Amino acid sequence: MPGGEEEPKAVPYSHNEGRIDAVRSLVSDALQGATSYYEIGSKIFSTGTSATSPEAQAEVREVASIFYYRLHLERGNNAKPGASLEPLNEDNSSHFWPRPIRAADAEVRKLWNALLETSSEPEIQGLLADLLFSARHAKPHLYARQAVEAYVRAANEGQFSGLHRSEMLVRAWTILRSLNIRDLESSVEEAMKTSVSATLTADASAPGTCFPLLRCLLEGRMGSKRGSKDVELPPEAVDYLFAALERYKADYLTLQLADMARGHLKDPDLIDRALRKAATNLLEQAAQESNGHIKAFRLEQAAKFARRFHLEDVHAECVRMLQTIDPSSFEWITIRASSSLRPSDIESYLRTFDRPELIEALVYFFETPAPSGSREQNEKLAKEIIDNSLTSRIMGTATYGAHGLPQKSYNTDKEKLEHQLNTIENMALRTQGIILSAALDRMADVHAIPETEVLHVWLMEAYGSDPGLCMSLAQSLSLYWQGHYIACAQLAMPRIEAAIRSILLMLNEPIYRVEEEKSPGQFPGLGFMLPQLEKYGFDPDWSSFIRALLLTPGRNLRNLGAHGFLQDIDSQTAALIIRALAVVALLAPEETSKKASAAQAIKDAFPAPSRAGKGTFFDQLLIKAGSHISKILLMRSFRK
Incomplete structure (x- = not known):
């Protein structure tokens, strides 16, 4: 003062x-x-x-x-x-x-x-x-x-x-x-x-006032019980509701008005009329969009609304419009990143496959570690990215399938972590797929490729594995070396699931689902069986790899192939599928489905399905480099 x-x-x-x-x-x-x-x-x-x-x-x-x-x-x-x-x-x-x-x-x-x-x-x-x-x-x-x-x-x-x-x-x-x-x-x-x-x-109408x-007004007058059929509404209240549906067509306002109609109107015809008007509003909002992503989001929102309230004709129209969105209207952005991995590092690794005999090179190939990396380390990295990214905390993520349409949304913390983990594993698969395909190509350059039957016999003798699964693996390798990648993948993918099912049956794991009401008796899918295999000590890194490659939210190749969406497959993907088949096919002892006495042998092999253990120096170098690339790409994508 x-x-x-x-x-x-x-x-x-x-x-x-x-x-x-x-x-x-x-x-x-x-x-x-x-x-x-x-x-x-x-x-x-x-x-x-x-x-x-x-x-x-x-x-x-x-x-x-x-x-x-x-x-x-x-x-x-x-x-x-x-x-x-x-x-x-x-x-x-x-x-x-x-x-x-x-x-x-x-x-x-x-x-x-x-x-x-x-x-x-x-x-x-x-x-x-x-x-x-x-x-x-x-x-x-x-x-x-x-x-x-x-x-x-x-x-x-x-x-x-x-x-x-x-x-x-x-x-x-x-x-x-x-x-x-x-x-x-x-x-x-x-x-x-x-x-x-x-x-x-x-002229300038304010919904926040109305x-x-x-x-x-829609709550009804005093003296009438809420929820009873004799609720007395002011005569104008229903007219105001439909006038508001006509005036306010933005999605968030339309949905609020639809909730009012469902919560307060008692006449089924009025409710249906209000819901149809709301669905039409959502459809009109979608039709006005020119950006493919926004149009797809609005159409998906309208389709979900229509399906929820059994408006089948509106739902069908939403789906028709969704299927016909011009692919060029999607404004995709490609994020690129460089790698510190030197060509000499890759060449040094590939030279480890320059063995005197093809069989020795294949043994080394079958002993490479899980291409998706360590599950434990990937989960740790995913959590770190989520914790340090404001964008991932406040916003959800939507993915598009191979069909070019919206496939899945990730909005809860658990879903976001799952998606982030899948992103990390997918990037690792891309890096390791290049290395594995280059290794197989190097073998074909250096050695004469034997007949499929020769490979089949060698796999059975060297690994003592199930003949049928060994034949599938041999055929997949032959198709790969002939450049028939799509045929290689379509042959190998179903056999991966068959191998896991056979192993679980040999272990007498109760996986068969008996008939119940309208559901016929059947074996469960791959997504259910993988965790059952882990109970017996199957390496979680390999389980994560198979899931990331074949199932959703991974690359989902199993379903895409079964439903005809795999029009083409590159050599890297084919090499990854071969690696996935090898890890389970070579675990299954001879006549897996008949020799339950070999159950203990399988259990003993689970912790390290490849005999490489922690891998050689070059394995560790490539895993480390792949993880480094993944982290760079992820962090750059968030900064965008």
């Missing part, structure tokens, strides 16, 4: 009846031109800055705080219509201004009551009466009636914005229903209908 004077300490408010006229004048002046309670409070603060004494400052502070109480509308699909005056009670929140209504002391309540008795403006009367009612001041039911009447007058005659007048009416509606004040219901209803009608016909009132 200048001159070394101490700043005066704040003091509690003490009511002074002689100051009421001055206070009322201060409030009336602040109301002029204000469109909300907040503006009134702000004006009182700015005009009261000249107060110097602690008592005057306390008065300004207390009067201004009246107008910082807020009308809070109940929102959300599961919330009932209504509005509350906040803050009401003390709680553990960090909020500090204004004080909770019921924490106001006697001096403050005297101020509220004195201002109410001397004020004539309905906006001021409504708020003050509501404060005294909410604070449970003497005879609160009288203050409740006064608040309802003042709020209705303020909504009809006042100068506040449409949104704030809407809040007043919802608050009046809430108060009268809480005390069953039936004689005031018609005045509140008429004010609501006037506001809704004016909003729906205005929707809270419409929800109250």
